[in-house]
Amino acid sequence: MVQVYPDQRGRFGDFGGKYVPETLMAPLQELEQALDEAMEDREFLKEYHHVLEEYAGRPTALTYADKITEKLGGAKVYLKREDLNHTGAHKLNNAIGQALLAKRMGKKKIIAETGAGQHGVASATVAAKFGLKCKVFMGEEDIRRQEPNVFRMKMLGAEVVPVSSGRGTLKDATNEAIRYWVANCEDHFYLIGSVVGPHPYPRMVRDFQRVIGDESKRQFLENEPTLPDYIYACVGGGSNAIGMFYPFLGDDLELIGVEAAGKGINTSEHAATLSKGDRGVIHGSLTFLLQDEHGQITEPYSISAGLDYPGIGPEHAYLFDTKRVRYEAVTDAQAMDALKLLTETEGIIPAVESAHALAQAFQEAKDLPTDKTVLINLSGRGDKDLATIMTHFQEEV
Amino acid sequence: MLTQTTFQGKLSKTSDLFIPFIVAGDPTPDLTIDLALKLQEAGADILELGVPYSDPLADGPTIQRAAKRALHHGMSLTGAIELIPKMREHGLTIPVVIFTYYNPVMRLGEEKFFDLLSENGAEGVLIPDLPHEESESVRKFALSHDIEYISLVAPNSEERIQKIAEQARGFLYCVSTLGVTGGENTLSSEVVEFIGKVKQHSKVPVGVGFGISTNEDVRMIREHADGVIIGSKIIRLIESEVDALVDENSRKNALETFYRNVQDLVE
Numbered sequence: 022m023v024q025v026y027p028d029q030r031g032r033f034g035d036f037g038g039k040y041v042p043e044t045l046m047a048p049l050q051e052l053e054q055a056l057d058e059a060m061e062d063r064e065f066l067k068e069y070h071h072v073l074e075e076y077a078g079r080p081t082a083l084t085y086a087d088k089i090t091e092k093l094g095g096a097k098v099y100l101k102r103e104d105l106n107h108t109g110a111h112k113l114n115n116a117i118g119q120a121l122l123a124k125r126m127g128k129k130k131i132i133a134e135t136g137a138g139q140h141g142v143a144s145a146t147v148a149a150k151f152g153l154k155c156k157v158f159m160g161e162e163d164i165r166r167q168e169p170n171v172f173r174m175k176m177l178g179a180e181v182v183p184v185s186s187g188r189g190t191l192k193d194a195t196n197e198a199i200r201y202w203v204a205n206c207e208d209h210f211y212l213i214g215s216v217v218g219p220h221p222y223p224r225m226v227r228d229f230q231r232v233i234g235d236e237s238k239r240q241f242l243e244n245e246p247t248l249p250d251y252i253y254a255c256v257g258g259g260s261n262a263i264g265m266f267y268p269f270l271g272d273d274l275e276l277i278g279v280e281a282a283g284k285g286i287n288t289s290e291h292a293a294t295l296s297k298g299d300r301g302v303i304h305g306s307l308t309f310l311l312q313d314e315h316g317q318i319t320e321p322y323s324i325s326a327g328l329d330y331p332g333i334g335p336e337h338a339y340l341f342d343t344k345r346v347r348y349e350a351v352t353d354a355q356a357m358d359a360l361k362l363l364t365e366t367e368g369i370i371p372a373v374e375s376a377h378a379l380a381q382a383f384q385e386a387k388d389l390p391t392d393k394t395v396l397i398n399l400s401g402r403g404d405k406d407l408a409t410i411m412t413h414f415q416e417e418v
Numbered sequence: 419m420l421t422q423t424t425f426q427g428k429l430s431k432t433s434d435l436f437i438p439f440i441v442a443g444d445p446t447p448d449l450t451i452d453l454a455l456k457l458q459e460a461g462a463d464i465l466e467l468g469v470p471y472s473d474p475l476a477d478g479p480t481i482q483r484a485a486k487r488a489l490h491h492g493m494s495l496t497g498a499i500e501l502i503p504k505m506r507e508h509g510l511t512i513p514v515v516i517f518t519y520y521n522p523v524m525r526l527g528e529e530k531f532f533d534l535l536s537e538n539g540a541e542g543v544l545i546p547d548l549p550h551e552e553s554e555s556v557r558k559f560a561l562s563h564d565i566e567y568i569s570l571v572a573p574n575s576e577e578r579i580q581k582i583a584e585q586a587r588g589f590l591y592c593v594s595t596l597g598v599t600g601g602e603n604t605l606s607s608e609v610v611e612f613i614g615k616v617k618q619h620s621k622v623p624v625g626v627g628f629g630i631s632t633n634e635d636v637r638m639i640r641e642h643a644d645g646v647i648i649g650s651k652i653i654r655l656i657e658s659e660v661d662a663l664v665d666e667n668s669r670k671n672a673l674e675t676f677y678r679n680v681q682d683l684v685e
Contacts, residue, residue, distance in 0.1 A: 042476040047574040204597035302521045315494040316525030317472040
């Protein structure tokens with residue numbers, strides 16, 4: 022019999038749970054109950070899918086990348102085009118679901134954390150659309166390197182709260198958002214952007230992102246006689262990967278999650294949580310994380326602000342532990358080369374995050390026979406990364 | 419089965435308790451020992467010794483700053499526990515509760531953690547990010563090691579209050595307000611009602627903490643609860659003397675100033 026996760030205690034095998042201050046137990050219970058009811062309510066699901074269709078522009082395309090396929094000379098390469106989703110990434114799928122839930126619960130104020138700014142923009146967007154007040158916590162370092170997204174959030178009417186603790190990145194923004202929620206949980210809804218955090222967040226975000234995999238499955242079979250042989254997605258917290266993988270978990274195919282190896286997993290500058298981390302608790306959840314020998318959480322590094330996170334969603338920890346999903350790590354340089362290749366051959370500038378999945382997939386696809394198929398989740402577009410891309414290629418251009 | 423735990427044996431009374439919190443290694447490991455002794459002199463009944471952590475979710479800016487200073491001196495979970503025998507050598511007799519987030523405990527291993535607590539003479543442990551539902555194995559280890567596992571209740575715990583309070587050991591930590599440590603707190607009539615509800619179910623002394631920063635706050639809590647827990651305010655008193663404390667020439671005077679300030683706060 023197939024075990025359904027998470028279980029009653031919010032666990033995926035050993036992982037997940039609720040490691041939070043007592044003050045958050047009541048709001049989490051309230052959220053869990055509201056979520057259970059909403060997911061059973063046909064009207065709620067109808068509205069969610071309606072907004073996805075007529076506001077976000079779903080379904081997003083499945084593109085056969087014929088030029089890349091030709092160039093690599095191996096497996097056929099398909100791209101799931103989350104870059105075509107409104108606001109430019111998969112993040113909006115989840116933000117829509119949670120905003121509708123917040124409304125249903127009668128909460129008029131939302132808070133969110135953001136790293137690259139994509140989830141912050143998605144949250145600010147749904148706040149504008151559904152008439153909610155929105156506060157986005159963002160690390161000072163990320164504010165500096167993602168300036169256009171900061172401006173977008175402000176234009177959309179959100180308040181961006183700079184976070185100076187730690188190194189001023191996603192981990193610190195999440196800490197501060199949780200602290201703010203502790204103090205304001207009675208009338209605020211915390212809209213988490215990835216499959217991280219205490220139960221029921223990892224489950225909720227997965228269920229609002231599985232539309233990626235559900236659509237892909239249907240679209241793929243319209244093009245090919247069988248399901249893909251390999252599916253790739255990048256993993257920071259892991260929401261686009263879980264969204265893509267989840268509907269395929271029971272199928273006979275290989276799933277590959279790609280982490281950020283930064284300057285190399287044998288240096289101290291990377292964000293390869295599963296390759297190099299150990300079991301521990303971060304942001305309310307038992308999972309794998311980057312930490313020192315004393316259990317202090319260490320600072321990750323990646324060229325991509327969206328993968329620059331020392332933890333990973335607990336369901337990924339479980340899929341890693343049970344070996345259902347294979348996890349690889351790709352360096353900054355490899356990701357940027359893949360980004361350039363896709364741009365030049367297919368006319369698509371991917372997000373630096375997504376480029377990590379591309380790099381791993383391209384490397385494997387070229388050695389596969391031509392009758393094999395590969396599906397890559399192109400989680401977002403690269404417009405937000407132009408400054409990073411320009412700096413990286415400065416010497417070459 | 420023990421009729422009385424070591425914690426209870428060392429506690430000289432069960433009401434009107436003063437429970438201060440300091441961070442091990444703030445501003446230096448040696449000064450933590452001096453500060454603990456000054457707190458005992460100023461009437462502390464239980465010492466909460468905080469372990470500095472990189473990502474303290476339940477703490478506001480004051481305790482975050484203290485943790486940063488302590489981590490800068492290389493303080494760790496084991497380092498903090500090993501300060502206890504040194505404090506005892508210098509005359510500390512009150513029970514010590516180690517306050518730590520869960521990740522360092524998990525990293526060390528739960529059993530090893532409790533062995534270490536026993537060996538070094540800690541009487542209690544408090545883990546703020548380990549709610550009742552996640553703490554079963556830790557509570558078992560605590561029981562078998564004669565160490566009190568301190569539980570917390572919050573104003574929104576509602577129907578959880580009874581379950582948590584009935585199983586509480588050592589003392590029960592009442593979080594006075596929704597929020598992180600060190601906030602501004604107006605102790606309303608709702609807090610009084612909440613304390614009453616908790617006391618109804620608790621077999622151990624009920625202490626109240628979070629945002630208690632003035633003598634007025636202390637007096638008001640004393641009227642309704644068995645103990646007052648003060649963290650961020652004590653840390654601010656250390657911060658205001660930090661340069662003088664670190665300088666050996668002015669240390670003695672600074673410790674005296676700290677002692678007087680604490681006395682003024684709790685008298």
